[in-house]
Amino acid sequence: MEASNILLGVVGKTNVGKSTFFSAATEIDVPIENRPFVTIDPNVGVTYVRRMCPHVELGLPSCNASNSICRLGWRFIPVKIVDVAGLVPGAHEGRGLGNKFLDHVRRADALLLVVDASGSTDEEGRPVKPGSYDPVEEVKQMVFEIEEWMFNIIARDWDKLARFIDTGGALDVPGALAQRLSGLGILKNHVVKALETTGLESKRLTSWDRGDLRVFVSELRRVAKPIVIVANKADVPVAEDNVRRLREEFKGVPVIPTSSLAELMLRRASAKNMVEYMPGDGDFKVVGSPPRDLVRALERIRDLVLRKWGSTGVQEALNEAVFKTLDNIVVYPVEDHVKLTDKQGRVLPDALIIPRGSTARDLAYRIHTDLGETFLYAINAKTKQRVGESYRVNDGDIIKIVAAAARKA
Numbered sequence: 001m002e003a004s005n006i007l008l009g010v011v012g013k014t015n016v017g018k019s020t021f022f023s024a025a026t027e028i029d030v031p032i033e034n035r036p037f038v039t040i041d042p043n044v045g046v047t048y049v050r051r052m053c054p055h056v057e058l059g060l061p062s063c064n065a066s067n068s069i070c071r072l073g074w075r076f077i078p079v080k081i082v083d084v085a086g087l088v089p090g091a092h093e094g095r096g097l098g099n100k101f102l103d104h105v106r107r108a109d110a111l112l113l114v115v116d117a118s119g120s121t122d123e124e125g126r127p128v129k130p131g132s133y134d135p136v137e138e139v140k141q142m143v144f145e146i147e148e149w150m151f152n153i154i155a156r157d158w159d160k161l162a163r164f165i166d167t168g169g170a171l172d173v174p175g176a177l178a179q180r181l182s183g184l185g186i187l188k189n190h191v192v193k194a195l196e197t198t199g200l201e202s203k204r205l206t207s208w209d210r211g212d213l214r215v216f217v218s219e220l221r222r223v224a225k226p227i228v229i230v231a232n233k234a235d236v237p238v239a240e241d242n243v244r245r246l247r248e249e250f251k252g253v254p255v256i257p258t259s260s261l262a263e264l265m266l267r268r269a270s271a272k273n274m275v276e277y278m279p280g281d282g283d284f285k286v287v288g289s290p291p292r293d294l295v296r297a298l299e300r301i302r303d304l305v306l307r308k309w310g311s312t313g314v315q316e317a318l319n320e321a322v323f324k325t326l327d328n329i330v331v332y333p334v335e336d337h338v339k340l341t342d343k344q345g346r347v348l349p350d351a352l353i354i355p356r357g358s359t360a361r362d363l364a365y366r367i368h369t370d371l372g373e374t375f376l377y378a379i380n381a382k383t384k385q386r387v388g389e390s391y392r393v394n395d396g397d398i399i400k401i402v403a404a405a406a407r408k409a
């Protein structure tokens with residue numbers, strides 16, 4: 001059972017640490033260098049969000065995680081992530097590498113906007129003295145470039161679409177717009193929200209001017225491509241003040257201080273069994289006797305990153321995007337609600353990421369169309385209660401679906 005279809009897009013200015021973040025998150029080696037435009041082709045990989053495993057909460061000795069991983073009582077649930085080439089101001093006019101490669105994040109559900117919180121790269125991504133460039137400006141410019149990219153795609157045949165809809169070509173206006181914009185991963189509910197918030201719902205599409213379209217696209221970006229600000233290079237001391245400023249300036253948008261470099265080093269050391277460390281941990285333990293240089297570097301990470309910020313922030317940024325920004329929950333479907341096993345007797349094998357507000361029937365559909373179509377009722381394994389199709393699944397629920405299709409099978 002696939003744990004999720006979520007895709008996170010790593011975007012931002014060139015040379016800010018996007019590939020370092022991606023590599024730390026996926027443990028895939030990709031080119032990283034301190035100069036602009038190192039990444040050209042997109043890197044696609046799998047990373048994990050971290051939750052406490054329900055077997056711990058229930059006092060069970062272990063579980064048999066199958067579509068996800070259980071490590072020392074923590075459940076790591078896979079999500080997809082894509083790292084693309086960097087932007088510079090004016091990218092929408094073709095500067096730098098342009099912005100066409102953002103097409104690789106068309107399907108992204110949320111964007112991890114990596115910025116250089118240490119201010120040690122200029123507008124063009126060239127290395128400069130830490131603190132000499134303002135990450136607040138960087139966020140504004142990058143959001144502008146992303147919205148320009150969306151605007152150009154949407155504006156391309158807008159007039160034709162507007163005429164078609166206004167002359168009665170489609171009864172369901174948001175539905176027709178969403179269909180036209182589906183290549184950008186835009187859903188009907190995104191369009192409905194954007195029309196509502198902008199007050200454009202009552203205005204005929206053919207009477208929108210360019211300004212209206214811009215406001216609409218901005219709002220659509222906010223709902224369909226929400227951003228988490230990844231304030232990277234937080235290991236550099238001047239980043240602290242910038243993180244505070246970013247939070248002040250972008251209220252309502254999460255700002256997560258990260259040191260992707262620290263996470264990458266910790267993961268590499270952990271893969272070589274030189275430290276005990278799990279993504280998201282607030283500390284690590286050196287094991288064996290690694291080279292002195294490494295131990296020194298790790299101690300610096302402890303001082304400059306973990307003690308200061310609580311963690312490297314990479315896991316926090318991923319969790320923030322999937323659970324808070326995209327408002328998802330985790331549910332554990334089982335076949336046997338007493339033993340908490342699947343058909344093969346595996347304990348709590350699957351973790352599914354689903355939108356908050358999903359019903360028991362939505363969950364059934366998510367597992368299998370047949371289960372959704374022939375849904376009878378569900379059992380909440382924690383309370384042992386039978387629940388109906390409209391039961392809203394809670395975060396962490398363990399659910400058995402009872403369906404006619406499954407009975408026959």
Ligand SMILES: Nc1nc2c(ncn2[C@@H]2O[C@H](COP(=O)(O)OP(=O)(O)OP(=O)(O)O)[C@@H](O)[C@H]2O)c(=O)[nH]1
Pocket residue numbers: 013014015016017018019020021031032033034035036037038039040084085086087232233234235236258259260261262
């Ligand atoms: N101090 C510090 N340096 C970092 C951090 N993350 C990345 N870097 C450095 O920043 C430089 C650029 O890193 P990349 O990951 O290649 O950046 P990018 O955003 O993918 O760059 P392009 O693909 O060229 O646009 C490298 O020298 C990294 O070592 C961090 O958390 N702290």
Ligand SMILES: [Mg+2]
Pocket residue numbers: 018019020031038039084085086
């Ligand atoms: Mg890169």
